[in-house]
Amino acid sequence: MVSRLPSRILHVDGDTFFASCEVALDASLSGRPVWVGGGRRGDGIVIAANREAKRFGIHTGMACFEAKRVCPNGVLAKPQYDEYRRLSKEMFQIMEAYTPTLVPMSIDEGFLDLTSMDRHVWRDTTVPTAADYVNDLRDRIQTELRLPVSAGLGRSTWMAKLATSAAKPGFVEVPPDCEQEFLAERSVSELAGVGKRRERSLAALGALTFGDVARLPSTVMQQRFGIWGQQLWLFANGRWNEPLLLEVKDRTTISSNTTLPYDEPDYAAALVFALSESTRMIGQLRREGLQTRELSLTVRFTDFTESGAMYRFDHPQFRNSVINTVLEGLFDELMAGHAQPVRQIRLGFNNLKPLDTQPTLWGTTDAERWGALDAAMQQLEGQWGSDTVLTGAQYALRHQNVTHSNPKPKCPFVPAREMAQKLWGEKLEQLSQHHGGISKR
Ligand SMILES: [Mg+2]
Known part of the structure; x- marks a missing residue:
């Protein structure tokens, strides 16, 4: 029997996106009326106006000279589409960490499936409500990118979108009843x-x-x-329940984002918490037949300052012992010199690869075998190009991969992959890929 949970679909939409990008790119514009002009020289019609400009009656479609007339002290910005696309991509990277399913709809707008969150995320007392979760997402986009976004949560994409309109600026949840x-x-x-x-x-x-x-x-x-x-x-009549239908996105990241029940002054206790979260995530890796190439850890302190680090494994990993040892080292390194209580811990496994459990021929320990195999592969690929060497499992999966990379669209939306390509010129899978080595933020 198919269980019919009420869908929880989140719509996230940038507030006056292009104009907000201009303010994000130039802090001196903050608080001033700003509008972005279209046309080749950026002096055609207004294509976006921020809230301050709207107070003067400036709206999309108005001629730029008219905007200048009603608001002589406002700022006309020439559009910087490359920068908008970059900010959009970073915004979606953040959104991606909050859902197993993300459907981009436009440069500043997307749907996130939060249906299973009742059971898996805010069942834990640490993230008590949907509103906390969504506002945390909005705060992160605001803090990290200086972009304001609004959001609506409902049982269908229609409802979520109407909730966003009602919320602007802010967040509105419409419960099913x-x-x-x-x-x-x-x-x-x-x-x-x-x-x-x-x-x-x-x-x-x-x-x-x-x-x-x-x-x-x-x-x-x-x-x-x-x-x-x-x-x-x-x-x-309030009777429309709709799952967020889309092609299934190959998972490229598993993450956890937990606010501790109280601000934890004891770092040893915070570490135990991080390790237990990581162990839970490793379980998820195993269940989904994946392994991780990168581990990222971010700790937020009582005063909302953050410290983060990332570790890139030489070979993809799926073992508790390996991943948790690295996590422990990363944690110690990160906390050295800090004294504030810990408020929130974020963990990410990024750059996930399918788990390949083929027996190997070289070395006595796993690490040696993987190392030897990887070195040999790289040498061959260096000589003959990538895709030269396939393990048995990869070979068997090849056909399947082709099927997966060309799925039939199952929804009226532009498929997520195509949308990603259109918006950012790259594949959705590449969204969550990070740079190698240990990097401190
Ligand atoms: Mg928008």
């Missing part, structure tokens, strides 16, 4: 995809709000608008 109430007075025109034509047809039926739609007989909606009408009727 409050949907009808949340929608009742809202105009159907707020729903993306309604369009002028459908809006007029709905108005002709007397349906201006979702509440009006809910009161119509479902058969009328179905006859007039087909499947879409049926869906809209269910939605308006």
Whole structure:
């Protein structure tokens, strides 16, 4: 039997994204009205205006000279699309750590599946609610990239998006049993995809709000608008539950982000906590048939300062003993010289590889075998190019990989991979790849 958990879909959307990027790139613009001009010379129409500029009535589509007239002290910024794309990519990298499933929708907007979080994340008392979790995500984007984002959480992509609009700027959660109430007075025109034509047809039926739609007989909606009408009727009645459908993303990272129940002054205790988290994550690695190439650790202290480090293994690892030994060393190194209590610990396994348990021919210890194999592979690949050498398992997986890299789109959205390619010119898998060696932040 298929269990039907109510879906929890999070929509995250950058606030006045291009204008916010300009402020993020130039701190001297902070607090000032800023708008970004389109056209080749950046003096055509306004393509984004921040909140300060909007107070002067500046809006998207207005001519730049008009904007300057109503707000002489405002700043016109010429668009820097490469920088926007870079910031967008970094924003999605952060979002990726918060969900097993991320669907980018545009340069500053995406859906995150949080359906299983009830059971796996905020069941623990350390992350008590969805709101804490989402606000932590928003805070990180704000702190690390200086970009404000809003978010909405609901049972479908439609609901999540409407929640974001209601939230801007901020976060709104619509619990499953409050949907009808949340929608009742809202105009159907707020729903993306309604369009002028459908809006007029709905108005002709007397349906201006979702509440009006809910009161119509479902058969009328179905006859007039087909499947879409049926869906809209269910939605308006708070009965539309929709899983976030998309191609399954190959996992490239496993992470954990935990605020300790109280600020921990005892570093030995904090280490024990980190090790137990890491052991749990190693279990997940094993279950998913993966191993990790990189381990990252970030510790946030009481005063919200952070210290972070990353370790790159010579060979992908999946063993407790190896990973936890490195973690312990990393932790000691990181905490040296610190005295503040620990507030939060973030752990990441990045650059995940499929677990390959082929027997090996060289060396007596595992490390020697892997080392010898890796050296030999690199030598061969150096001579003949990559993909020359395949282990048995890799060979067997080759066909499967081809299938996986060309999945049939299962959703009406632009598939995540294509979207990533379009937005950032690279593959979604590459989003979470980091640089090698130990690096301190
Ligand atoms: Mg936006």
